[in-house]
Amino acid sequence: MKVALQGRAQGRQRELYEEAGIEIVEGGCRTEDDMIELIGDADGAQVGIWPLTSRKVLEGCPNLKAVSRFGVGVDSIDHDAATELGVMVCNVPGSNTTExxxxxxxxxxxxxxxxxxxxxxxxxxxxxxxxxxxxxxxxxxxxxxxxxxxxxxxxxxxxxxxxxxxxxxxxxxxxxxxxxxxxxxxxxxxxxxxxxxxxxxxxxxxxxxxxxxxxxxxxxxxxxxxxxxxxxxxxxxxxxxxxxxxxxxxxxxxxxxxxxxxxxxxxxxxxxxxxxxxxxxxTPHVAAMSSVFVAETAVMQAENIIFVLQGKKPHGLTNPDVVKTIAVMRHTDPGRWANVPDL
Structure with a gap:
């Protein structure tokens, strides 16, 4: 299994992926093509606000099963495309409420x-x-x-x-x-x-x-x-x-x-x-930030992907209808979900 990280691993993320036996690749992205190149054949991806995780990006990553955002907002991810393609969109609900x-x-x-x-x-x-x-x-x-x-x-x-x-x-x-x-x-x-x-x-x-x-x-x-x-x-x-x-x-x-x-x-x-x-x-979009938020959210963002690849429920799933898509895929052509335990 492999996970692509837009940016660098934060907090305990590297340790968590290593413990789960998951390879990670890291890199910066300025365009959607950069994202497709970074994610490639990865099973999961940690994505940011920009570039958008668009239909083009999702269709260009045929092995992708889950994308996870750092925090609550997921408006940078095309939910319709993700649901149609069988990709889980994950977030970390409640992570920045206090901040x-x-x-x-x-x-x-x-x-x-x-x-x-x-x-x-x-x-x-x-x-x-x-x-x-x-x-x-x-x-x-x-x-x-x-x-x-x-x-x-x-x-x-x-x-x-x-x-x-x-x-x-x-x-x-x-x-x-x-x-x-x-x-x-x-x-x-x-x-x-x-x-x-x-x-x-x-x-x-x-x-x-x-x-x-x-x-x-x-x-x-x-x-x-x-x-x-x-x-x-x-x-x-x-x-x-x-x-x-x-x-x-x-x-x-x-x-x-x-x-x-x-x-x-x-x-x-x-x-x-x-x-x-x-x-x-x-202020420069820093309302969610604190040392506690960064540490806790980094763990939960990584756990979202790890849990999905292990057949467990993520902390937050923002396109719940994707579960139906995945169920249909498993009974016909499992595609990207082949060899992944069911939730």
């Missing part, structure tokens, strides 16, 4: 408490030498007594709600078409429709997946509906927010500020309008 919820809260506090401006002015010597230049204090705000809106009420959205309750906010509302009010009741959250949330929330944090439904959920019309004092936080996925519409809204004062950890295209170009706006903070 992303913390980061979203940190971004919100950084904006409301003007942390960046305070540090910048102090380092520039303005506190001691030119205090009148420190004009950020009037923009500082409190969380207590305000309405927090959460878009996407899965594990991370719920963790964020738990953190917000500790700040004494007046209420927490959430939008998620797949979550009932019963789940909201457990967290003291009122489930509402999207228009209500964007109209009534003072602070909005996005925690939904990137899907066809959520693409550009925040567009020009949405920003016009929001409060002029609203602050938007996005630690989910870039395409949920139309960046040009966001920049327009920030420049026009349709909303007060935004802080994002994800962008439509990453890395964000240095010429981006968002980087030139004083009321917009951008």
């Amino acid at each position: 992303v919820a913390d980061h979203a809260a940190a971004l919100l506090l950084s904006v409301t408490r003007q942390v960046v401006e305070g540090v910048t002015n102090t380092r520039a010597g303005n506190w001691a030498d030119n205090p009148r230049a420190m004009g950020f204090a009037p923009r500082m705000r409190r969380l207590t007594g305000h309405t927090v809106g959460i878009v996407g009420f899965g594990n991370i959205g719920r963790a964020f709600a738990t953190r917000m309750r500790g700040f004494g906010v007046s209420r927490i509302i959430a939008f998620d078409p797949y979550v009932r009010q019963l789940a909201g009741d457990l967290y003291g959250v009122t489930m509402v429709d999207f228009e209500t949330l964007t109209r009534e929330a003072d602070y909005i944090s996005i925690h939904s997946a990137a899907t066809a439904e959520s693409q550009y959920l925040f567009d020009a019309a949405t920003f016009k509906r929001m409060k002029p004092t609203a602050i938007l936080i996005n630690t989910a996925r870039g395409p949920i927010v139309n960046e040009e519409a966001l920049a327009d809204a920030l420049e026009a004062g349709e909303i007060e500020a935004a802080a994002v950890d994800v962008t439509e295209i990453e890395p964000l170009a240095s010429s981006s309008r968002l980087l030139k706006l004083p009321n917009c903070y951008v």
Whole structure:
């Protein structure tokens, strides 16, 4: 058995593969053709965000049985193609819940408490030498007594709600078409429709997946509906927010500020309008990161592939219908699944 790693083995991954008797190959990829060359005849692959694990890549790797992402998001993998071809798409559910919820809260506090401006002015010597230049204090705000809106009420959205309750906010509302009010009741959250949330929330944090439904959920019309004092936080996925519409809204004062950890295209170009706006903070897609996350997720990412090749269930399977495809293959032409134990 062989597994291809896009990048280098992390943490205990090399040790785990060796213990399982699995050969590993490592390499960087800039294009889909690079990925096909790297994965080749491998049985499993650890893949990243870019290049996309597209239909072309999956069809070009005839022996591939499982692909595993580092973390939760799997939107870079063509699920329809993977399911059709009998390839399991794996992730590590819950691995970064704490970190992303913390980061979203940190971004919100950084904006409301003007942390960046305070540090910048102090380092520039303005506190001691030119205090009148420190004009950020009037923009500082409190969380207590305000309405927090959460878009996407899965594990991370719920963790964020738990953190917000500790700040004494007046209420927490959430939008998620797949979550009932019963789940909201457990967290003291009122489930509402999207228009209500964007109209009534003072602070909005996005925690939904990137899907066809959520693409550009925040567009020009949405920003016009929001409060002029609203602050938007996005630690989910870039395409949920139309960046040009966001920049327009920030420049026009349709909303007060935004802080994002994800962008439509990453890395964000240095010429981006968002980087030139004083009321917009951008961090480089690091919300999930911590030493604990890296260590634990590295193990679980490797275990996903090892488990699949050993006939065991992975930690996370995001295309469950593939099980039916594999069952049909085993009873007709097993193809890539020949000589692999059944789950």
